[in-house]
Structure formats: C-alpha cells, structure tokens
Amino acid sequence: MKNIITLPRPAYIIxxxxxAGEEEFSGPLGESFDFHSVDEDTFGCDTWEKSESEMQRxxxxxxxxxxxxxxxRIDCIFAGDLINQCSASNYGLLSFDLPFLGIYGACSTxxxxxxxxxxxxxxxxxxYAAAVTSSHNASAExxxxxxxxxxxxxxxxxxxxxxGSGAFIVSAEKADSCPAVTDILIGRAVxxxxxxxxxxxAAMAPAAAxxxxxxxEDGGEKxxxxxxxxxxxxxxxxxxxxxxxxGHDISGIHADCGLMIFDREGQDKHAGGSGCGCSAVxxxxxxxxxxxxxxxxxxxxxxxxxxxxxxxIQQGQNIPGIGHLVRIKAEV
Amino acid sequence: MKNIITLPRPAYIIxxxxxAGEEEFSGPLGESFDFHSVDEDTFGCDTWEKSESEMQRxxxxxxxxxxxxxxxRIDCIFAGDLINQCSASNYGLLSFDLPFLGIYGACSTxxxxxxxxxxxxxxxxxxYAAAVTSSHNASAExxxxxxxxxxxxxxxxxxxxxxGSGAFIVSAEKADSCPAVTDILIGRAVxxxxxxxxxxxAAMAPAAAxxxxxxxEDGGEKxxxxxxxxxxxxxxxxxxxxxxxxGHDISGIHADCGLMIFDREGQDKHAGGSGCGCSAVxxxxxxxxxxxxxxxxxxxxxxxxxxxxxxxIQQGQNIPGIGHLVRIKAEV
Numbered sequence: 001m002k003n004i005i006t007l008p009r010p011a012y013i014i015x016x017x018x019x020a021g022e023e024e025f026s027g028p029l030g031e032s033f034d035f036h037s038v039d040e041d042t043f044g045c046d047t048w049e050k051s052e053s054e055m056q057r058x059x060x061x062x063x064x065x066x067x068x069x070x071x072x073r074i075d076c077i078f079a080g081d082l083i084n085q086c087s088a089s090n091y092g093l094l095s096f097d098l099p100f101l102g103i104y105g106a107c108s109t110x111x112x113x114x115x116x117x118x119x120x121x122x123x124x125x126x127x128y129a130a131a132v133t134s135s136h137n138a139s140a141e142x143x144x145x146x147x148x149x150x151x152x153x154x155x156x157x158x159x160x161x162x163x164g165s166g167a168f169i170v171s172a173e174k175a176d177s178c179p180a181v182t183d184i185l186i187g188r189a190v191x192x193x194x195x196x197x198x199x200x201x202a203a204m205a206p207a208a209a210x211x212x213x214x215x216x217e218d219g220g221e222k223x224x225x226x227x228x229x230x231x232x233x234x235x236x237x238x239x240x241x242x243x244x245x246x247g248h249d250i251s252g253i254h255a256d257c258g259l260m261i262f263d264r265e266g267q268d269k270h271a272g273g274s275g276c277g278c279s280a281v282x283x284x285x286x287x288x289x290x291x292x293x294x295x296x297x298x299x300x301x302x303x304x305x306x307x308x309x310x311x312x313i314q315q316g317q318n319i320p321g322i323g324h325l326v327r328i329k330a331e332v
Numbered sequence: 333m334k335n336i337i338t339l340p341r342p343a344y345i346i347x348x349x350x351x352a353g354e355e356e357f358s359g360p361l362g363e364s365f366d367f368h369s370v371d372e373d374t375f376g377c378d379t380w381e382k383s384e385s386e387m388q389r390x391x392x393x394x395x396x397x398x399x400x401x402x403x404x405r406i407d408c409i410f411a412g413d414l415i416n417q418c419s420a421s422n423y424g425l426l427s428f429d430l431p432f433l434g435i436y437g438a439c440s441t442x443x444x445x446x447x448x449x450x451x452x453x454x455x456x457x458x459x460y461a462a463a464v465t466s467s468h469n470a471s472a473e474x475x476x477x478x479x480x481x482x483x484x485x486x487x488x489x490x491x492x493x494x495x496g497s498g499a500f501i502v503s504a505e506k507a508d509s510c511p512a513v514t515d516i517l518i519g520r521a522v523x524x525x526x527x528x529x530x531x532x533x534a535a536m537a538p539a540a541a542x543x544x545x546x547x548x549e550d551g552g553e554k555x556x557x558x559x560x561x562x563x564x565x566x567x568x569x570x571x572x573x574x575x576x577x578x579g580h581d582i583s584g585i586h587a588d589c590g591l592m593i594f595d596r597e598g599q600d601k602h603a604g605g606s607g608c609g610c611s612a613v614x615x616x617x618x619x620x621x622x623x624x625x626x627x628x629x630x631x632x633x634x635x636x637x638x639x640x641x642x643x644x645i646q647q648g649q650n651i652p653g654i655g656h657l658v659r660i661k662a663e664v
C-alpha cells in the first residue's frame with residue numbers, strides 16, 4: 001500500500017472560484033468569496049436542491065472565466081456533493097456538456113476532486129481538469145436531519161453545513177504565480193466507534209490523524225500549514241491531541257476551514273462549519289490568494305469526510321471518517 | 333475536450349470476482365458467478381443495505397485471492413454504488429483498511445471504477461488498484477421506488493435491479509492471459525428529455541450513443557463487441573436506432589449486460605437487468621473468462637448510468653444519462 005504518491009510533475013491550480021451563502025458572506029472570510037447570495041440562498045431557484053446545483057454552475061463558470069478557458073478545453077470534470085446520488089453535481093454541471101466523473105467523499109470531496117484532477121493532469125491523461133463541489137445548508141438539513149421548517153434544536157458538537165461551492169481548474173502546464181499540487185495521499189476509511197450523528201468532528205478526526213501520520217511517517221515534511229476540511233472545534237482539538245500523542249505535534253501549524261469560515265462569537269454556529277462546500281470555499285478563496293501572493297508557501301490540505309448515510313445511522317452503524325491529503329506549494 | 337484517451341501503457345485486469353443473488357444465479361449466466369446467495373439474498377445480514385455491503389466485501393476478498401495478493405499490495409480502491417451517500421461501498425470495504433476513493437456514476441460505476449483504476453495504474457501512480465461496485469434489488473427498491481413489502485406493480489419498460497457485486501484488480505504489470513484496458517473515453521451527461529423513472533433505458537441510450545459516436549468519430553476502431561451496461565430491451569433498441577441513423581451500425585456486434593443476465597421468457601424481469609451490479613457481474617464473469625480464453629478479442633464496454641435521484645424526480649427534473657467507455661483487449 002502506497003502512502004505518499006509523488007506526482008510525476010506538478011499540477012498547477014490555474015484558477016479557482018467560490019460561491020457562498022449569506023451567512024458565509026457575513027463571516028470573517030466573506031469578502032474573499034467571488035459571489036454570494038442576495039436572495040436568502042435560493043440563487044433564483046425554486047428548490048434548495050436546485051439552488052445547490054446553481055451554485056456549482058456559477059462556480060465552474062467563474063473558474064473557467066478566470067482561467068481564460070472556453071468549456072471546450074476541459075477534458076474532465078470531477079464533481080460530487082452530499083445530496084443523494086450526488087444530484088447537485090449531476091444537474092448543476094449538465095449544461096457544460098463535458099466529460100464528467102462523479103465522486104463521493106462526503107465532506108472530503110474537494111480534496112478528492114483536486115487529488116484526482118491533479119493526478120490525471122500530472123500524468124498527461126488530461127490537459128485541463130476541473131474539480132467542483134458544493135453543499136447547501138438547507139438541502140443538507142432536509143437530507144440528513146430535519147427540513148429547516150421543523151426548527152430542530154442543535155447540540156454544542158453540531159456543525160453547520162456551509163452553503164457554498166468551489167471550483168478549481170488544474171493543468172500540468174506551468175502558469176505564472178499559480179500554486180501547484182506536488183504530492184497526494186489517499187485516505188483510508190477509519191471507524192473510531194463514533195455513532196453520534198451530531199458529532200461529526202469526533203468521527204472525522206481519527207481519519208485525518210491516520211492520513212497525517214501515514215504522511216509524516218512516510219517522509220512527508222512538515223508544511224507551513226496543515227489545513228483540515230471541517231473538523232470544527234471538537235474534531236480539531238481531538239486531531240491535535242492524537243497527533244501530539246503520536247509524536248507529531250501540529251498544534252502550532254494547524255488550521256481548519258470549519259473554524260475559519262464563521263465567527264464563533266458573533267455567529268451562532270456551534271462547533272463550526274462543515275460540508276463539501278466548507279473546505280472548497282475556504283481553499284478556493286483566501287488560501288489560494290495567499291498561496292498566489294506567497295504569504296503562504298506550503299500547505300498540506302486534508303479534506304475530511306464522514307462516510308455515513310441517514311439510513312446507516314438509523315440501522316445503528318458507526319460513522320467512518322476519511323481524510324484525503326493534497327500538498328499545495330506556492331512555488332515549484 | 334478530449335474524446336479518446338489512450339493510456340500510456342495497457343492496464344491489465346489481473347483478476348475479477350463476482351457475487352450474485354439467487355435470481356441472478358437462476359439466469360443464463362448463473363454458473364459463471366463466483367459466489368451466489370443461498371439465503372434469499374441476505375448474505376447473512378439483518379438489513380438489505382448491510383447485505384449489499386457484504387457482497388462487496390466478499391467480491392473484493394475473492395478478487396484479491398484470485399490475484400494472489402494480500403491487502404497490503406493495493407494502493408487504491410475505487411468503489412461506489414446506488415445507495416444514498418454510497419454507503420454500501422463505504423461500509424462494505426471498511427475492513428480492508430485501504431486507501432479508498434468513492435465514486436458515483438449510477439449504474440455506470442463499474443466502468444467509471446475500471447477507467448480510473450486503469451488510469452492510475454497505467455500512469456504509474458498506483459501499482460495495483462481495485463474497482464468495486466454493487467447493487468441489491470431490495471436495497472434499491474427501498475431507495476428508489478417502494479420497499480419490497482409494498483408489492484408495487486411494474487410496467488413493461490421497468491428494469492430489474494440486479495443483486496450482485498463485482499470487483500476487479502488492475503495493474504500495469506503484464507500478467508499471463510490477462511485482458512488489458514488500452515484506452516478510455518469519459519462520458520458526458522446527456523439530458524434527452526426523459527422524465528419517466530420507469531424507463532431508464534430510454535434515459536441512458538442517448539448518452540451511450542453520444543459516447544460511442546465520440547469514440548468512433550475520433551478514430552476508435554470497431555471492436556468485436558460493443559457491450560453496454562444495462563440499457564435493457566427498450567434502451568438497446570433505441571441505441572441501435574440512433575447509431576444506425578448516425579452512420580455507425582452496431583446492431584451486429586452489440587450486446588447488453590442487462591439483456592444477458594436474465595432469461596426473458598423464463599424470468600419475469602420486464603425490460604431486463606439494471607444497477608451497478610448488473611454490468612459488474614457480467615463483465616467480471618463471462619466476459620472476462622471469454623477474453624482470457626481469447627474467445628472474445630476486443631470489447632468496447634460502455635457502462636451506462638441514469639444520474640437522477642428520487643428527489644430530483646419528485647421535483648420534476650428530467651433524467652440525464654451517462655456512458656463511460658473502457659476498451660478491453662484480450663492480447664496486448
């Protein structure tokens with residue numbers, strides 16, 4: 001079993017674009033998103049599921065435009081989301097009429113898509129590939145918990161599914177000031193015995209730790225920043241504890257997209273943000289711009305996901321977590 | 333946009349293994365499956381969803397054993413299924429403790445997995461990769477239609493979700509008598525305006541045609557066999573009509589896994605078999621053994637999928653289809 005997979009040549013992230021909801025726009029990173037809702041997160045659509053699809057369509061449209069590419073240049077889109085049968089992606093990206101591979105990694109989907117897009121570009125199978133993902137708070141509440149109208153109560157370890165979509169265009173052709181993916185590590189599903197669907201952070205943290213330990217013990221160097229997807233307060237603290245215990249203290253360099261996206265004091269989001277869109281919009285906005293500006297030089301991004309379904313929870317199964325790793329450097 | 337992607341070197345299918353339900357075992361290909369249910373398709377589990385997971389676990393276990401490989405040799409599993417959040421795969425393959433990338437291509441998942449496993453092996457990113465998929469009639473009925481206990485009536489264009497799982501082990505190392513994937517073509521989602529959830533064949537056929545036309549018009553040679561995943565009677569006839577109209581008559585070389593798996597006269601399965609497991613068990617059994625025996629020399633396999641969800645149908649959306657192509661040759 002391989003741990004670190006070094007790409008034969010770097011895969012450049014030549015553009016990224018982000019679409020966010022109103023709550024996300026009100027948060028600390030709000031100004032860095034390319035587009036945000038002004039119509040209560042409907043994005044002009046009559047169902048939440050269609051709104052989520054529309055976010056993906058807009059994100060990819062903007063990413064293509066920023067890259068100066070017509071649709072006809074993209075050889076493959078990797079896309080996925082949290083909705084049953086990944087339908088937000090299936091419908092949202094239909095109008096591009098492009099080769100399409102659906103992926104499912106729960107909230108780790110942004111990392112999975114970037115990992116696969118980088119792989120096919122680096123190996124020369126594709127010239128340009130796109131990675132797109134999304135989540136929408138209202139469609140996720142309907143899918144996994146209760147429709148918003150039910151007004152269910154939330155406990156302190158609950159995370160808030162981010163309304164957002166991020167799209168990334170990748171190519172092996174070097175482009176000025178574009179950060180590059182240099183190596184990847186594919187996560188393993190880890191069942192740490194958590195069965196509480198209101199504590200995803202605890203379910204995902206052991207998987208993120210498994211990935212990072214495999215990475216460091218296979219010779220991966222410590223980066224400037226270890227950026228996890230959506231562990232939130234609970235999961236981030238568990239991750240740092242496990243890593244310290246295993247001799248790889250990351251507490252000084254760890255950041256989590258789920259912690260960055262909302263203001264803990266001012267926005268009542270409990271344990272932080274989550275969802276495929278959470279890491280996609282943070283990575284696609286402030287992290288990309290900092291890498292481009294060389295304010296950040298070397299990021300190990302671990303997208304984290306909880307691989308359960310509402311039915312698996314009802315049937316009493318535990319919640320396996322997974323963490324996929326993508327190393328992104330500002331200069332290669 | 334690329335059409336045909338020629339792999340830098342062939343990716344050998346070094347083993348495959350299939351698990352099937354009782355109805356599938358009673359069909360014309362029954363004897364060719366490696367394992368079949370003898371306990372009413374429960375596979376010893378107390379829910380249909382767990383039964384489906386168990387089929388995947390057994391299929392991959394057998395494929396590894398046939399390949400003579402320990403788990404520790406596999407660098408990545410690509411797996412997916414029809415169940416919400418791909419949970420049959422997530423839980424079914426958990427115990428292997430291997431790098432895992434979830435995919436979703438509806439019933440085209442066997443082709444998508446094989447295409448990706450071949451790509452990462454061919455390009456040297458992985459030494460061995462696995463592609464696993466499944467469907468289970470009872471879990472699919474609960475997911476997409478009505479639980480079996482409701483005894484819903486079926487119309488003539490309905491297909492029967494196959495209870496089955498197939499696993500494939502791929503490597504770029506040449507192995508004796510193993511067929512090889514030489515080139516691939518990634519499908520585009522095609523919305524042909526079909527909104528009848530009881531006529532998946534009609535929704536998928538235009539996508540299979542789009543893929544095949546892109547393939548032949550980009551220089552792909554006619555193979556001995558064009559094998560589609562699960563178009564069934566309705567879809568197969570539509571596909572052959574479209575292809576004839578476009579100047580690529582395939583009627584003499586076309587076969588469909590959904591037509592092969594059940595006996596139309598003796599088994600009351602309406603328009604034929606469907607589901608991720610349908611093409612996986614046909615490709616993984618009789619097609620693989622015929623390729624190994626050189627009775628078949630050159631197969632263009634187009635896995636077909638319908639990218640809807642129950643909710644997208646309830647919301648009045650059409651059913652987009654998709655078809656991913658994998659060319660498999662007996663000798664390379």
